[in-house]
Amino acid sequence: MRRLLPMALVVLLGVAVAFALGERYHHRIFTLVLVWATMGLAWNIISGYAGQTSFGHQAFFGIGAYVTVLLVVTARLSPWLGMLVGALAAVLAAVLIGLPTFRLAGIYFALATLAYPLIFRIVMDYLGYQEVSIPMVRDRPAAFMQFGDPRVYDLLALAALAGTLLLSDWIEGSRLGYALRALRANEQAAEAAGVDTFRAKMLAYMLSAAPAAVIGAIYAHAILFVVTPEAVFGVLVIVQTLVVCLVGGIGSKWGPLIGAVIMVPLSETLDATVGDRLPGIQGVVYGAALVVVTLFAPEGIYWRLHALRRRRPVGERAPAMAKPHAVAAPPGRASAAPGGTLLEVAGVSRAFLGLHALDDVSFTVRTGEVLGVIGPNGAGKTTLFNVLNGFLGPDAGDVRYRGESIVGLRPSAVCRRGIGRTFQVVRTFPQLTVLDNVMVGAFAHERATAAARERALAALETVGLTSRADDVPSGLTTLDLRLMELARCLASVPELILLDEPLAGLSRDGVETMAALVRRLRESGVTVVIIEHTMYAVVPLVDRLVVLDHGRRIAEGAPNDVVRDPTVIEAYLGKRWLRHADGLRA
């Protein structure tokens, strides 16, 4: 409940301001602060938490306004109900827009979102809704959201703000929030950690469309009275939204509020005082705010303050590496018999632009073993992992896990089936603490935040990183980063772990620590496939080796035999070395 206290204070303060203000004009400014803060919060859900920059969020604002007002005009439906219809319509629109658009990445997403409000604008113009006035209802004004007292509009907007704050707060602490922040930081790593990124983005989009529609409807009744396409679908709507979010700070529920409290009164006052003489002053101020913020404080006010508060003296920390603990056996899943086939790779081929990265590769992974995959540069090792965990589909062949084909599954689904992976270059979620990073993985099987935290802490304990739980990844050593990534993977309770060069960049000590951990994992019944170049470490660590060269499997067997295999030596050092080495020996 302590979490709710600041929000309660904001609401109380809002009520106090609503009753303290006298002039109608001041109420108007106050209502506008609340409107843009709410709209900013709505945008923040998809573009802040989820990081999908939308330049078309006014589409939902406008849908809310138009649907509500048109229902009053045509059907005499109370805006209190109409608002809900508007919100539903906006959510539906979000689904229809999101379905094709979330397949696009980065710049394409931002560009595509531009088009929708423009289309709505043109269509509204065409349908003859260039100017829709809200009809005065004299008999039951309250039922039609028409009030003489400006305080009521303040409170109405305040209620919308409070609701959106609560929604944002819930998202921040929920499984969805973790999923969104993870995918914002690194979409592939999030997928590999079990986050269905498409579903998470879609949910966030729907949740951000509804409050935008509600506040659009309130804006129409409190401020506009006459709804025009320009006023609700226009560029200025998204600009005000962006400005309050960027100035205040993206990705936190307080940012848009802070931004609105500063920017809206400033621009309104300027508009009122010099707006007659300088008609574009508001736009210039907003534009200047965007430029200045981008250049000098790209993180926004909230995060600046946040960083100041967090800058506490760095105390003595326990050494990061405690003794690794035993891994709890994955619960809730019948463990396969040791020695049986866990994963079967059958005739897998994959080509890029005619180049065979994988060429008819077959091998099996037995339950409980540590299997090493080695090979020179460009042998296709990482491509193999990408096929195994679902990042890539094979051109031919099949991958069977516990007897079932996993080809075509999303990486998140592969992860939830029990195959975890790490990356050659550690993929962290930099804004999240170590614990939160690991919790993203824990959510693969836990819905509740508390349970996920528990599981994440256990995984951190396993790798010996408990003392670093509250740090952010940027301060970690290479070894700690690799351990954190492994903990994230373990938190998703994998049965099979794919480790992509886990020893790269580690010192000898680090290599020992990691190798010891891998052995412990095997003892606890986890199966491990490991890509590695650090041969002195990998040979004693693995039970078997598979060697790839130019996308083909050239050798397989016991490690000490494989590294003496002439084919393998040739692949690594060339035919000449082989002859040369024979000469040396002779």
Add this chain to the structure above:
Amino acid sequence: MLTVSGLSVSYGGLHAIVDASLAVGEGEFVTIVGPNGAGKTTLLRAIGGGVAPAAGRIEYRGADIGALRAHARARLGIAHVPEGRRVFPSMSVLENLEMGSFRPAARPQRAESLDVVYALFPVLRERRTQLAGSLSGGEQQMLAIGRALMARPDLLLLDEPSQGLGPRVVELIFEAIAAIRRARRLTILLVEQRVVEALELCDRGYVLETGRVVLVGERDTLLADPRVQHAYLGT
């Protein structure tokens, strides 16, 4: 001519190079070998200016070039054949070569340089109007080397010229490197996985393993040292 001391490079929290030092004398051919992941490419990129080191000093002809951006180093006469060829795919072969002689010191001799490169790699002349992106891997490698020669460099950095190429093409490339070496007493720093081919060409070599220099020596010493194989295969 080139002195690297105490160089460390890390990205994404990973230490790719740890405290590496090496020297290349005027007219010398130095090879760096080591298994992949050893940090060879990162070392070369740090010298060329493609990545910023976390620590260390890079001196070229007695001057610290650590603060110079990549293009400024290129203008001093350091030509870099990057890993993976990195030709300009949407430009023709000829245009790629012309870009090699972009640096003002090389521009006036463009026509002669072009003749030299065409003599070395006749296939480039045949394909001069073709888009570089449509060349085969071996031809792209020839183009990348040719492009570097167009700069009339004093120091040539060669990064994994054999990578991803078939055995016959590899032979051709190494022959070309040997020919370049014979024709002009160019200073060359070569990074390679293929031990024997690379070491046989050089005067001196370094063996890199997991970001550290583990072995230094003259060509013949290294070729006879079983620790080279150990660095690759642990045996």
Add this chain to the structure above:
Amino acid sequence: MAAADLAQYVVTGLLVGGVYALMSIGLALIFGVMRVVNFAQGDFMMLGMYVTYFLALAGVDPLLGALVVIPPFFLLGVLVHRTLLVHVTGGGDAQRLMDAQLILTLGLSLIVTNGATMLLTPMPRGIRTAYATHAFAVGGLLLNQARSYAFAMALVLAAGVYVFLTRTDLGKALRAAADDPEAAAYQGIDVRAMHGLAFGVGIALVAAAGGLLATYHPIEPTVAVNFIVLMFVAVVLGGLGSIPGAFAGGLLIGLVQSLTLLVLPFQLQNVGVFVTFLLVLYLRPQGLFGRRLRAV
């Protein structure tokens, strides 16, 4: 009769499309070399229109004016790159940088649009020329003279850009920097300077296109809004960053706009354009003509 109508629509569309093509290649050049989507591109076009307008008041023919604006706008572009964009390009987290670039250029666009409103008033203005109201009659087709001249000049300027990019060392260096910035730097090409050059040329081109547009289109501070989206569409149609692609995309938009009139009422003219845009984004994000994304 219907065939003649169709031909008239096609010709009208192509004439308008020529100017769209010129403004779009500026945007494509900037994106191709810098990977920056410049929201303020339309505003520089608007400024180009105004400068041409004031030159016309001083007696300079707008077709000449459109050429005169090129050098000062080139310098303006270089200056904007030096002072603003250089801080949000080159190195760093790609997603963050992209957001920063979009927001920065959006802010710039707001300042320019509204600054122009403040200084020049929202009143629409126009340049009166003899050729704006006359048409060439070619085999039964009517070609508005202003649009025909503008089209011809746009073609000449676009050809000039093409020659610059394919025949000069500097132009080739620009393409090299777009193809592979790191490899370009290894050839001694100063990639940051290439960014400045690309931005300067891109701005100069769109300003010139504005000057041409001013011969037949009303001039007002908010004129950018309609055109910036058309430019985006053209650039996406052509495959982000491809200059010949953007040129073809611009022509195509003119055609789509014109042909939309055959089936939809005038107010919905741009719906055809936006729908084409979304379809291309969804079905062929690499553009109608491009095979690769990274190509100028």
